[in-house]
Amino acid sequence: MxxxxxxxxxxxxxxxxxxxxxxxxxxxxxxxxxxxxxLEHRFHRDNLATVRDFFASGAFNADTTTTTSTTTSHNGNNEDNGSDKKYGGMIFTSQRAVEAFAEMIEENGLPFTPSKQPPPLPLYTVGPATAHALTTLRNKYLPSATIHGADAGNGQKLAYLMLEHYNGLYPDTTTTNATAKPSLLFLVGEQRRDIIPKTLMDPARPESQRINVDEIVVYETGExxxxxxxxxxxxxxxxxxxxxxxxxxxxxxxxxxxxxxxxxxxxxxxxxxxxxxxxxxxxxxxxxxxxxxxxxxxxxxxxxxxxxxxxxxxxxxxxxxxxxxxxxxxxxxxxxx
CATH class of the missing domain: 3.40.50.10090 (Rossmann fold)
Structure with a gap:
C-alpha cells in the first residue's frame, strides 16, 4: 500500500x-x-556573563543587589544597575534569546543551588515555539519559574498580558512606593522592535501601573x-x-x-x-x-x-x-x- x-x-x-x-x-x-x-546569530558573551552576574548577585531575589552591571534602557542609553537594582522577571520574544541564555547556563551553570533558587520567577514569552524552548530550560534549571504568554502571538498582546499579570503580583505598589515593583529584564537581539518597553513604560499610563524594562543585547543577527x-x-x-x-x-x-x-x-x-x-x-x-x-x-x-x-x-x-x-x-x- x-x-x-x-x-x-x-x-x-x-x-x-x-x-x-x-x-x-x-x-x-x-x-x-x-x-x-x-539568519546567522552571534551571541554576545560579555552581556550573557552580565546576566549570570545578576543571578550571582541576588538581583532576582528579595535581597539587595551587590553587583554593578550595565544594561540598555528602551531608548538605547546605558544605565548603571547599582546596588538597589532588582528584577522580578524576564522577557524572551525570540528562540535565539532563549538559546543564548541556555548556552550561558549550559557552559557555566547558574550560581546557586536548587535550595537557594530565586522565588517563583515569571518568564514572559511571545509564542508557543519560544515557550516550548523556554519550558525545556526552565524544567532543568529554574523549576520555580512560571512561563506566561505562549498564546500571546505578538509583542503588543504580550505587553498587555504583562501589564495585567505582573502588576497583579504587586497590587500594593503606589506612586509613593514605586521601588516595591522590580524591573523586568528583557533579553533581546541587536535588531528589535520597542513595542514592549514603550507600552509598559508609557508616560500616559498611571505611574503605579508602569513596569520598568531593562534591555540587554544577548545576540546579533545578519543574513x-x-x-x-x-x-x-x-x-x-x-x-x-x-x-x-x-x-x-x-x-x-x-x-x-x-x-x-x-x-x-x-x-x-x-x-x-x-x-x-x-x-x-x-x-x-x-x-x-x-x-x-x-x-x-x-x-x-x-x-x-x-x-x-x-x-x-x-x-x-x-x-x-x-x-x-x-x-x-x-x-x-x-x-x-
Missing part, C-alpha cells in the same frame, strides 16, 4: 536544537519539511552569505521534480522574518523580480508546480507588502506550526484543491 505523497514545504529558518517543533509537526502531518537557514544560493538549490530540486510530488502539486515557502525576503523573491522571480533574469537557468522560474508563500505573522507580511508590493498567500493567525498549517488549509480549500 503506497503512502500519500508529502507536500514539500521550505522553512526559511535555522532548525532548532535538539528538537524543532516545525519539523515534528509538518513531518507527521503530510508535509516534507526542508530548513534553509536565513547568511550562503542563503540565496542555498534557497535557489532547494527550489530547483522541487521545481524539477527531484523530490516530493514529482514536480506536481504545490510547493510552500514559509518566511519567518523580513531578513532574506528580497533574496527569496529574487530566486522565485516574484514581486518586483517577476520576469527578470529568466535566462539565467536557475530553475526557479520554470514553474512546473505552483509556488506559494506563507508568513509567520503580520510583521513579515506587511514588510513584503510595503517594501516589495508583494502579497503573501497566507499569514498565520498564530506564530506556530499549527497556525501555518491552518492558514494553508484554508487557502487550499478556497482554491478547491
Amino acid at each position: 503506497s503512502s500519500q505523497p508529502q507536500i514539500p514545504i521550505l522553512l526559511l529558518k535555522t532548525k532548532s536544537s535538539p528538537h524543532d517543533g516545525y519539523e515534528d509537526y509538518f513531518s507527521t502531518n503530510g508535509y516534507n519539511p526542508t530548513f534553509i537557514p536565513v 547568511m552569505d550562503s542563503f540565496e544560493n542555498d534557497f535557489r538549490d532547494a527550489v530547483s530540486k522541487e521545481v524539477h521534480g527531484q523530490q516530493g510530488l514529482g514536480g506536481k502539486g504545490p510547493l510552500w515557502v514559509v518566511v519567518f522574518s523580513p531578513t532574506g525576503c528580497e533574496g527569496m523573491l529574487r530566486v522565485l522571480g516574484m514581486g518586483p523580480f517577476k520576469n527578470q533574469d529568466q535566462d539565467q537557468g536557475s530553475g526557479a522560474h520554470e514553474k512546473q508546480r505552483d509556488v506559494f508563500i506563507a508568513t509567520i505573522g503580520p510583521t513579515t507580511r506587511d514588510y513584503l507588502r510595503e517594501t516589495f508590493g508583494f502579497e503573501a498567500d497566507v499569514c498565520a493567525e498564530k506564530p506556530s506550526p499549527e497556525g501555518i498549517a491552518e492558514g494553508i488549509r484554508r487557502f487550499m480549500d478556497a482554491r478547491g484543491d
Whole structure:
C-alpha cells in the first residue's frame, strides 16, 4: 500500500536544537519539511556573563543587589544597575534569546543551588515555539519559574498580558512606593522592535501601573552569505521534480522574518523580480508546480507588502506550526484543491 505523497514545504529558518517543533509537526502531518537557514546569530558573551552576574548577585531575589552591571534602557542609553537594582522577571520574544541564555547556563551553570533558587520567577514569552524552548530550560534549571504568554502571538498582546499579570503580583505598589515593583529584564537581539518597553513604560499610563524594562543585547543577527544560493538549490530540486510530488502539486515557502525576503523573491522571480533574469537557468522560474508563500505573522507580511508590493498567500493567525498549517488549509480549500 503506497503512502500519500508529502507536500514539500521550505522553512526559511535555522532548525532548532535538539528538537524543532516545525519539523515534528509538518513531518507527521503530510508535509516534507526542508530548513534553509536565513539568519546567522552571534551571541554576545560579555552581556550573557552580565546576566549570570545578576543571578550571582541576588538581583532576582528579595535581597539587595551587590553587583554593578550595565544594561540598555528602551531608548538605547546605558544605565548603571547599582546596588538597589532588582528584577522580578524576564522577557524572551525570540528562540535565539532563549538559546543564548541556555548556552550561558549550559557552559557555566547558574550560581546557586536548587535550595537557594530565586522565588517563583515569571518568564514572559511571545509564542508557543519560544515557550516550548523556554519550558525545556526552565524544567532543568529554574523549576520555580512560571512561563506566561505562549498564546500571546505578538509583542503588543504580550505587553498587555504583562501589564495585567505582573502588576497583579504587586497590587500594593503606589506612586509613593514605586521601588516595591522590580524591573523586568528583557533579553533581546541587536535588531528589535520597542513595542514592549514603550507600552509598559508609557508616560500616559498611571505611574503605579508602569513596569520598568531593562534591555540587554544577548545576540546579533545578519543574513547568511550562503542563503540565496542555498534557497535557489532547494527550489530547483522541487521545481524539477527531484523530490516530493514529482514536480506536481504545490510547493510552500514559509518566511519567518523580513531578513532574506528580497533574496527569496529574487530566486522565485516574484514581486518586483517577476520576469527578470529568466535566462539565467536557475530553475526557479520554470514553474512546473505552483509556488506559494506563507508568513509567520503580520510583521513579515506587511514588510513584503510595503517594501516589495508583494502579497503573501497566507499569514498565520498564530506564530506556530499549527497556525501555518491552518492558514494553508484554508487557502487550499478556497482554491478547491
